[in-house]
Amino acid sequence: MKMKGFIILALAATIALSGCSANKSGSGNEPTNSTNSGSSATPDASAAPVDLNWFATVGGWNPPQWNTDEGTVMGELTKKTGLTFSYNIPAQDGDTKLNLMMVSTSDAFPDVITTIGPDMGKKLVDAGKVWELEEFLKKYDPESHLLKDFPADVKEQMVKHYGGWYAIGSHMVSDDAREVYPPSSDYFADVAKYSENKGVIVNSNLLKEAGIELSSLKTEEGVLAALEKVKGMQVDGQPVIPLQIHGKNYHGETLQFLQRSFGAMPIDKDGKFRHIYMSPENKHAIQFLFKAAQGGYFDPGQMTTDDVAIESNLLSKRVFMFIGGTPRGKFDQLDFWVSPGTILSSEGTKPVFPFVSEPGRGWMQTMISKSTKEPEKLAKWLSFMTSPEGMTLSSFGIEGVHYTKDDKGLITRTEKGIQDLTDSSKTAVDIFWQFTNMAFLENVQPAPTKREGTGGLIEMEAKTAYARSPEVVRYDLSVTTLPGDFYAPGSENANTRDQIQQFYEAQVAKMVLAKDEAEFNKLYDEFIATMKKLKIDELNAELDAELQKKSQEMGVMVKGINS
Template sequence: MRLKKGLAGIVLLSLIGFAAAGCAGNKGNEGEASSSSSQSPTQSQESGSASSEAPTEKTIYTMGVEESKLIWGGSITKKLTEKTGVELKYDAVLGDLFQKWDIWLAASDYPDIIRLDNEHLQKYIDAGAVIPLDELIDQYGPNIKAKWGDSLNLLKHDDGHIYSLYSVNATKEAPANAKAGFVVQYDVLKEAGFPTIKTLDQLYDVVKAYAAKHPKIDGKDTIAFGAAMNSWTINVFFNNAGISAAGRPDHGNFVVEDSGDVHWNPVSNYTKDYYKFMNKLFNENLLDKEAFSMGEQELKAKMAQGRVLAAYAPSWFSNPPEASLRAAELLDRQYAHIPVYFNESVSDHSNAMTIANGGTHEWAITANAKNPEKIIKFFDYLFSDEGQILTQWGIEGVHYELKDGKRTQTAEWVKQKLADPDAIFKEGFRSEYTGQVTNWFSIGDGAKLADGDFATPITQESVRSEYDEKTLEVLDKYGISTWADLLPPVEKVPAYLWQLPPPSDSKFKVVDQKLDDLRRKTTSQIIMAKDDAEFEKLFAAFVASAKDIGLDMYEESFTKIWKDYLAEYNATLSK
């Protein structure tokens, strides 16, 4: 069922305001005593409070993660172990994450807890590699049920079982730390007189002028515009960028029309127009010459060096390089986050919000895990109000203090975060993501707990308190308080297409792989075209080849998935 199956819950939640590697199965549990239900705190479903009685025995569970900076042993994670008796042994995946997931599955050698996207989750379900969670949640998950409410059905698959958990979005508006996807260096804007930039042509003009005047930055070649195509990054820098410039909601590699018809975005006019922009950059030596061969870490490293003037780089991607720039006191090399469009007539609907954040970051318990009851109790604690405060706010007196009965980050902790970009990892505030950019099953920035206070410290005041003087200066030049002020109003969408499971038949999978191979083979050729005539010829040939592969069937399959979901959703709304 997945999303399309939990419609009664979706409607109710809408009405109440949106109230890895090398893990040899369960080896992380060797020598550890199993726990019973009495060893984990008992939470109240109404208040989300947890018992102060801590488990007497500790169990170590393995978890493969993508983020290499995650550690267990900071003040937050130590407190989690104290409260739940669970310790996670992080093992960072090196190389291609999707390939690693497949290798684990093929060898039946996966960690106790695994984070998957919905496509790989289905593979694991089909292989019996992950266990159903619904009965465990029913017995040991009062806080999970309380936070999800009737929308717990949202988590169910077609067989009626729940196999994964992720963050539920209880927020009513965009968080104060939301940012546009395109970024431009402060110094570029300063030299140009802090101009208004709304279009790709205006962005092109300012970076071209700056690059011509500053061909090198700190002895290294200036990169006017950065991008990366290796592995999954092609979806961000060569797909999502065009969708953003068109002001469309992020349905992944797809465009969903108002009619419900679904189209593969790589063959759309949005992609063609964006490729044309990149072709212009390439032919004037403004596009990174290594854009077609490098991936995530290489681009982040170049941005952290301060020599990438502009890029499409959403905050989840640009935040780490910016933290490094601040640590190196290269404040002028930080980035303004500006909405940029194909033209000034674009109507921006990109600032969309869904009810839940599943699809790519779903936590599951594998068949190798011993005593899964204890893992569910651990998850349940994370969903409790006490767990939310601990993982999002930290420890009282260290990370936050109470002022007039409200939680406020301490000045010392704010300074520590600004001085050390890895402080949030060291303290344990970061986990493997549990939906979009949320950690530890956050219920969302702007959401409130039972005590009436915010679930996370992300407010306009807290966001501004963490800005350095250079950022405040740039914001003042544009007459705004935070980068979120540049975004359009939030629009609620029933779901993102990428949150729905793709078709599972073998014919579809063959077409899917061939289309991906075609895109990867031809994208660089199109963008490197020497003139307009060659560009048009190559793009037309790409579209024709996609149709020959089976594009029509591919789009029809996704259209059916989307329309079936909407039909059920709308039918429930009308009841």
């Protein structure tokens, strides 16, 4: 996930629980501790299901081809909704393809659209391509629970961004969502406060073999010394990989963690907006990877690999340290991960943890096309997929097969449920992330007692270690929330932002792989000069005006902790 200006996806405690794919699923009995009623989807059992088209720009989403077999998640969904789906999920350039479809004169516009990022959904709304959901539901499913229990605070953020309630957001978490689905345990409040999906995890087996103390990895110097020490080790006759970075998205995962650990903020000591890329701490984060490359601690080829390659390296058990998106940690198969929490900068800066006091709109945004020929079926489908019955089915599977319930109605996966979750791209157990509701998951699951497995204590300890570290300073990033039209598609602000991001990614790669420190510094000076030519100062000025306005509105003033 790339950091672009103020775009904030409030997923700190969200994907921590689902890992974008760590749930379970049920046949249709509502959780006994839920305050919500079920769905209104009641298709004619004798009618043939209707097939609709679902377009998604979400990289990494890989649902199986739809089947209507009895006793499967998709079969049960079809039975409940009367729908099947054909998918259009471009491997790349999804936004570009959707843009072309928007201006095409053909009738082949998708029925359902799922986007990520702040721009594409806004384009669909501005082009009049998608339904405002309150209007849509009142017209086609007036008894929908969504008209009564959709979180008001999340809806407010939708209205601010889109000008209306146009989407169902995935991984929603908010105060109002928890009013509908109260957490089953205080444990979840703790996770919500501390969990972070970017971090550092270490192979405790290799740590022990090398005779290294975990506490020594809390400093930059200690980490570099440890990477040097393990460089010659082997696992099953193969060389240890001292450091694994987050593949081709290292600048959006690995570097973002290092930025925070080294204390970078998008706000300076005077309380003014300053792009995080222009902070000294960002330079230091890049410099850390430069030193790691100089030491031969990671293969430069890692900088172009995908998630499959990352997970393959991790599963080989040869990786000593992974810095990046912790959901890639394969906690369902690897039980040796530990975390030092922070990597403290040699410059003495304090690590920071941004939290968001205002709810977000969610990660994925799912919208309904105005051109669909089945609006009533889709309205009832939305109502079902967001109901306790629908969320249990899509997240957990079939009761008695994939999960069981205790006397409080709390859900625990069976062995088959765990296996089918691992094979979600074949079984569809927890593949419909678009309807993951974090408050619901906290409501229907007990706090974990097992250390291993997705969502287990090892994973939670790894994901909360950073924010729990006593050195970390928390600050409210909500003051950086932007109005929905700030980066209007095609606007000067959007163009400037995109040019900055493209240049940043290209120049960072050059800096990380610089032949020596002199070349690194030369490239960094070029980086600063080009950023100014790309009008980053002008963009900062506009962003600062929004920051000051938002700070006054919230009554919250944030100042930089370090530079």
